[in-house]
Amino acid sequence: MERLRGWPAWVAVWALIVLTATGCTSSGGHDGSLHQALPTYGSYDINAAPSADLRAGGTLTVPITQMVTQFNFNHVDGALDDVWTIDTMTEPRLFTRDAEGVPRIVTDYLTSATVSTAGGHQVVTYRLNPKARWSDGRALGWRDFAAQWHAVGGGDDRYLVADPSGYDRIADVGQGAGAHEVRVTFRQPYADWRRLFTPLFPAAAYDSPQHFDSDWQGRLPVTAGPFRLASVDRTAQTLTLVPDTAWWGTRPRLDRIVFRVLDPDAALQAFLNGEVDVVNAATSEAYAQLAKAKDTDIRIGSAWDEVHITLNGASGPLADRAVRNALQQAVDRPALAQVAASGLPVKVPLLGNHFFMTNQPGYADDSGLYGRFDLAAAERALDRAGWRSQGEGRPRVKDGRPLTLRLVLSEGTNRLGEDLAQLVQQMLARAGVRVDIEKVPATAYGPQYLDKGNFDLAIFRFTGLTYPSSAYAVYRRPAGGQVFENYGRVGSAQVDKLLGQAVGTLDERTARRLYDEADAEIWRLGHDIELYQRPQLLAVRKGLANYGVPGLGDIDFAKVGWER
Structure with missing residues (x-):
């Protein structure tokens, strides 16, 4: 699933599933030649058009990965990309971001x-x-x-x-x-x-x-936006939004927007069958089918979107920083990025920073040796930590316990996510670390696994963190009963101090230096294994305007509509 942390909270993406409202193509389309450079900072592709020139009426149908049960985006169970999208259509959005992320x-x-x-x-x-x-x-x-x-x-x-x-x-x-x-x-x-x-x-x-919890379960109790929630159909697994007649601003062009729950494969087929109007095209299988599909535009742009492996340092073998650091070096990040880029028309760059994307001002590679694939170094680190090799193909042992970790994966994960999990399993096996992949229901992945620390490894994404302070909750130490978004419970007083200074620093150059210092410490702590910057490719139905990949910005659904 996706965890959203773009504005106030996580735009995260649970376990590499489909991003429903972020990908794009211009009216000119793309030629499909492989591995061009990642679009530059601030690039977007939404088929922009004056909303007054669009047809009044019509329906937009968008796939989502799971039924929304908590509509409060600030709630720990509601901080998801799909909830963010719905809330910013139905509740006051005081600021909107342009393609360069400027509010x-x-x-x-x-x-x-x-x-x-x-x-x-x-x-x-x-x-x-x-x-x-x-x-x-x-x-x-x-x-x-x-x-x-x-x-x-x-x-x-x-x-x-x-x-x-x-x-x-x-x-x-x-x-x-x-x-x-x-x-x-x-x-x-x-x-x-x-x-x-x-x-x-x-x-x-x-x-x-x-009220903060129960009033938002399955409903929107009070709204003030261009749209309102018209229906929640749990049988059909759809949410329908329609224009709010009490809206004082410019009336939306569409008659309704339907969010339909579909797994990635079903969403792809639904698009090809004309049942939905947008689908993720950022995997080789999907892109191969969609690039030449009838009445389809592939919209490509640059967004804040990263893929990583969270390491749970609260208990078990990963409570030892030396073991977490060993895993960082045992995972071949370039190989995983190469798999993610296979068959796509853009590059998939490795990430060396937790706060800035590779094509974003402020980016610096702070990974050092912790981002470098070095199997021999990983094996030596595990030796020093007391995990003894039992020979090829067998997990290491310490105090009679095998070095076995659970990689928890959402059932909503697409094929790429499954491939990455299996590759990580094979890579770590070479270092003597056994990884058991456990698939869990998509609706339980967040509240029952990530939020509760019920995992050793988890692959998912954070998206939309264009404000670097948005990532503070991902790396701060849990306090009291609050985990924030630090699901692996890995942190330090130094990181908290540096980030606390950074978010309060008004001078941009000084703030970036503080973020860099914090980032280097986050790598050293073994908070996670940062992988790559995910490209934004979205297949949309031809004729859809003002929708696609908005760069580092936001989609204004009131302006989305169909060409005449």
Whole structure:
């Protein structure tokens, strides 16, 4: 599945499954020649067109990997890519990102947002659009901001939050000069303040731990967006959104958007059969069938999208950093990237950084020896850690226990994800590490396995972390009952200190230096095995406009429609 951590939380992608709304092609298409350079920073491919020139009406059908059960994106069980997409269509999105990841005000909700200093504190003043109202008739106001701050950043463990970053630096939220002005005062500076309160959620469904959890299970209790949730059909496994007649902004072009639960193979066939209008094309099997399919555009662009192997350091053999470091060197990352690139028209570069993509300003390879494939070094490290070789084909042993690890894989994983898991299994076997692959239901993969640390190895993706501070929750040490997004429970005081400084540093050059220092320490800790930057290739039905791969930005579904 995908874990989404692009804005407030994880845009992560559980276990390499299909990305439903991120891939693209221009109207000109692509020639299919293999292994061209990865698209440059900020490139996008959405068949952009003035929405007024598009046909009014029509349906867009999009595959998703699992049924949404928790619609609260800030909840630990709701921080998924599909939930992010739905919430930003139905709840206030104060800022939207352009193709280069730069946030821009959404004037349907804000007339301005300014930063000042008062008493030595950073203060953000939001001026709300007076037309903006919740579906229960209330105007958006400071109490909605305050409830979200208390729930997400208040430190109350009864709120099961995915990522408190930024919210936990706020000192106060109050009314400004009038009912439509909100003042947010920070006790510590926060550079990426624009990522907060997007989406903004209603105080009526956020003002208690019970509301924060149960009010969003299977439904959207209060909305304020261009779309509303019309139906949840658990038999047909579909979610249907339609334009909200109370919407005060420009009316969406589409009559409805249907999200349909399909596994990767079924989604591919459904697209070829004309049953869905978009499908992932970023695997060799899918691209081979889709590149020349009838009425199909392949849209290609550059996004924040990484694939990695999380290492669970909470217990078992991987609690020893030396063993985690050995695994880093025993995995042949270039070979895995080569498999991922097979048959695709773009390169799949290795990643040496946890915060920046290879074609993004700020990127530096901080991996050092921990990112270098060296089987002999891995074997020596395991020897020193007390894991004794028992001969080829047999797992190492320490204190009578074999070196056996569980790689937990979602049943929603596509064929590429399965291939990668099997290759990792074979690579680690050469070092004397036995890996048992365990497939689990897609709906349980997050809440029952990742969230609870019920695994040794897990392959999945984080996507959309264009704000580097978005990744703070992935690498910070768990506290109390909160794991945040650090599923492997690997961290250190040094990483926390460096990231705490980085997210509060307003000078971009200094912040990047701090992120680099933290990144080098994350590699040294053996937090994970960073693999590669995933290319964005999406097959879409010809004639679909303003949809595809938006670079480092966001899709505006109100502008999506069909050409006349």
